[in-house]
Amino acid sequence: MAHIEDAIASFGVDDGILSLAITIRELLGPKEIDKTRDANNTASLCMIVKNEEAQLARCLKSVQPVVDEMIIVDTGSTDRTKDIAKVFGAKLYDFKWTDDFSEARNYCISKAKGRWIFILDADEVISTLDYKQFQTIVKRTSAKSVAYQFTTRNYNFATNLIGWHANGEKYINENAGQGWTGSDKVRLFPNQPGIRFKYPVHELVAPTLKRSGVEVRKCAIPVHHYGRLNKGESDRKGETYYQIGRKKVDEMADSEAALCELAIQAEALGKHEESIELWERLITIHPEMPIAFVNMATAYMYLGEYEKAVAFAEKALKIAPDMKEAHYNYAFGLVHLGRLKEAIIVLEKQINGLSEYPPAAFLLAVAYCLDKREDVWPGSFNKLRQSMGPGLSVACSEFAKGLVSARRCNYAIILLEAAIKSKNGNNEIHALYSECLNLRKSSGGVQ
Numbered sequence: 196m197a198h199i200e201d202a203i204a205s206f207g208v209d210d211g212i213l214s215l216a217i218t219i220r221e222l223l224g225p226k227e228i229d230k231t232r233d234a235n236n237t238a239s240l241c242m243i244v245k246n247e248e249a250q251l252a253r254c255l256k257s258v259q260p261v262v263d264e265m266i267i268v269d270t271g272s273t274d275r276t277k278d279i280a281k282v283f284g285a286k287l288y289d290f291k292w293t294d295d296f297s298e299a300r301n302y303c304i305s306k307a308k309g310r311w312i313f314i315l316d317a318d319e320v321i322s323t324l325d326y327k328q329f330q331t332i333v334k335r336t337s338a339k340s341v342a343y344q345f346t347t348r349n350y351n352f353a354t355n356l357i358g359w360h361a362n363g364e365k366y367i368n369e370n371a372g373q374g375w376t377g378s379d380k381v382r383l384f385p386n387q388p389g390i391r392f393k394y395p396v397h398e399l400v401a402p403t404l405k406r407s408g409v410e411v412r413k414c415a416i417p418v419h420h421y422g423r424l425n426k427g428e429s430d431r432k433g434e435t436y437y438q439i440g441r442k443k444v445d446e447m448a449d450s451e452a453a454l455c456e457l458a459i460q461a462e463a464l465g466k467h468e469e470s471i472e473l474w475e476r477l478i479t480i481h482p483e484m485p486i487a488f489v490n491m492a493t494a495y496m497y498l499g500e501y502e503k504a505v506a507f508a509e510k511a512l513k514i515a516p517d518m519k520e521a522h523y524n525y526a527f528g529l530v531h532l533g534r535l536k537e538a539i540i541v542l543e544k545q546i547n548g549l550s551e552y553p554p555a556a557f558l559l560a561v562a563y564c565l566d567k568r569e570d571v572w573p574g575s576f577n578k579l580r581q582s583m584g585p586g587l588s589v590a591c592s593e594f595a596k597g598l599v600s601a602r603r604c605n606y607a608i609i610l611l612e613a614a615i616k617s618k619n620g621n622n623e624i625h626a627l628y629s630e631c632l633n634l635r636k637s638s639g640g641v642q
Contacts, residue, residue: 204256216282226284228263237263239309243299247317248274255283257320268303297392314382318422325416342384343414348375369419467494485515492524504528535566576617588621
């Protein structure tokens with residue numbers, strides 16, 4: 196059974212191996228809590244799933260060695276999710292979806308028998324490097340009830356997100372994308388009747404922990420989340436969160452948390468105008484909120500309104516002068532407005548004074564290139580190549596497309612020529628370079 200589980204987690208599942216695996220699992224039965232163990236040292240994995248056959252095996256394989264039972268609630272899968280859950284020894288329950296994540300999670304928790312509840316989603320894993328520390332926490336005794344907050348590493352390809360971190364060397368088997376952004380939430384907590392999730396979307400257990408007098412401690416174990424790497428799947432889930440989030444805003448009126456969550460979700464789905472409206476509502480409640488201004492700058496950048504992007508980034512900087520994302524958005528807008536020397540000054544100060552920030556390093560290299568600073572841009576590109584690898588070619592291509600949209604075709608040509616000259620070209624860059632040359636020719640060299 197263990198060999199079959201390894202194969203499914205590593206190579207995927209086909210109907211033949213799945214049928215064999217189910218037959219063997221039916222003989223073995225689900226993973227049960229060992230009654231000979233100290234009940235105080237037991238943990239139950241609690242998950243809600245729907246159509247997660249592409250992700251679920253890897254998740255369960257990662258967490259199976261450190262939990263005593265796995266409770267999975269399915270909310271309407273039409274693929275092989277439920278069969279995969281059975282193969283890995285999970286106890287499976289069906290739940291009719293009610294547009295309320297908390298209700299589904301609480302039903303799942305009600306089926307758990309372990310002393311601890313551990314929460315994961317199907318597109319998440321924990322590393323084998325952290326098994327020992329996890330088991331130490333579960334075995335730890337305390338005079339008072341405690342819960343643990345984990346940092347989720349949300350891997351993505353974008354590098355200009357608030358709170359972005361480059362991938363490090365420790366979790367080489369879990370790293371993905373270009374880096375990650377962190378989000379914190381309680382995932383491990385006592386299995387007590389009064390501890391349940393609240394809110395239909397972006398559900399939280401923290402409010403009932405506080406009411407129950409449970410202390411929340413920080414846990415150093417990261418959860419590795421891959422959901423944002425698959426844009427199609429991320430958008431599908433995002434649309435669900437968005438629709439429930441709208442209901443939450445309607446019900447909670449001018450709740451700062453609800454407005455902020457919905458604004459971020461709208462932006463992630465490309466609903467830039469709506470995101471801006473939501474941030475504006477939030478600013479009327481909380482005028483000194485830099486995250487609102489910097490996100491409005493991002494939305495205006497996507498809309499191609501760079502003057503407004505610069506203005507809102509500047510407002511964020513007045514409130515939070517050390518906010519690196521605001522510096523980045525400010526310089527990004529300046530580059531697209533053709534104010535290269537100003538952008539270079541901003542970026543050089545940021546990198547030298549506010550600690551190095553990979554997106555800013557790339558933007559500075561681009562600004563050097565567009566400003567024809569032959570003394571520095573080749574070295575900047577070479578340094579980036581060492582850290583970004585093939586990702587540098589992708590970044591140059593995407594940036595050039597943005598320059599074309601901003602009607603700065605000549606800038607795009609300079610950048611693409613630099614990418615080719617520095618041996619950072621690929622097929623897409625060569626094709627885009629030809630398109631830009633034709634566009635410049637057809638416009639009489641105006642752009």
